[in-house]
Amino acid sequence: MNAPVQSSNLTDAFALPRLRMVEKLKDFYRIADERALEAMNRVPRHLFVPEAIQSQAYKDNALPISAGQTISQPYIVARMTELLELKGKERVLEVGSGSGYQTAVLALVARKVFSVERIPELAANAKSLLLWLGFRNISFKTADGTEGWESYAPFDAVLVAAGGPEIPKPLVDQLIVGGKMVIPIGSDQKSQILVRVTRTETGFMKEDCGPCAFVPLIGEHGWGENKK
Ligand code: SAH
Secondary structure (H helix, E strand, C coil), X not given: CCCCCCCCCCCCCCHHHHHHHHHHHHHXXXXXXXXXXXXXXXXXXXXXXXXXXXXXXXXXXXEECCCCCEECCHHHHHHHHHHCCCCCCCEEEEECCCCCHHHHHHHHHCCEEEEEECCHHHHHHHHHHHHHCCCCCEEEEECCHHHXXXXXXXXXXXXXXXXXXXXXXHHHHCEEEEEEEEEEECCXXXXXXXXXXXXXXXXXXXXXXXXXXXXXXXXXXXXXXXXC
16 A cells, blocks of 8 residues: 555554444445555544544544535545545546545555645645655645646546536546546535546546535636635
8 A cells, every 4th residue: 555654553542433434334335445445444534623523533424624614424535535446556636635634545545646725724734734644645736626737637537525516627638538537516516416437538428426415616617716
């Protein structure tokens, strides 16, 4: 597995709740990607949530972080990671770093992660935590991620952690042929369908992977700036 995580799973106080979380992902949610499960058993999720709610970090739900955003539910992190079918050599674009938790999971299962976040405070926090944890295979940018990250394109995979009204064209254009993107798409801002897009020679193929609820994707190829 790539990149180190400093804390030892066997000695930190949250080792047991973390293991229980992973067991539930496997037994109840039927996540079968062993590499994704192993990564989630290594990343100290409690460090990615506000200190006051650390004790809830391994529960089966999304939690508030700062700037009105959320850290995704563990199941959603596992599912999106699994849908990308990463084997370890990929360069992955992530849109919406948020807490940086999904970024850490991706950085353990892929070779390199390019993570874009539009809110400067979140981008700065995620970057300092991930560097402190020992990750050296992540690049960070504060920008509108619906434009992708042209200078590092093409990517083997793209993960969008916020829900948009449609598939942003620049993100499809920045995928290699055969590359996969997972993105929540919905016509209202509160609920979406998780969609997996596979880039083909002539365009792309789309699969629906079930309902989900994400914070809005705000940007040029997402929702408008002042919509709530
Ligand atoms: N996987 C993250 C989810 C964070 S919530 C986690 O578990 O912590 C989604 C994030 O997407 C928010 O931080 C929000 O600010 C960000 N976001 C929304 N629109 C964006 C855009 N156009 N570009 C980059 N980030 C965006």
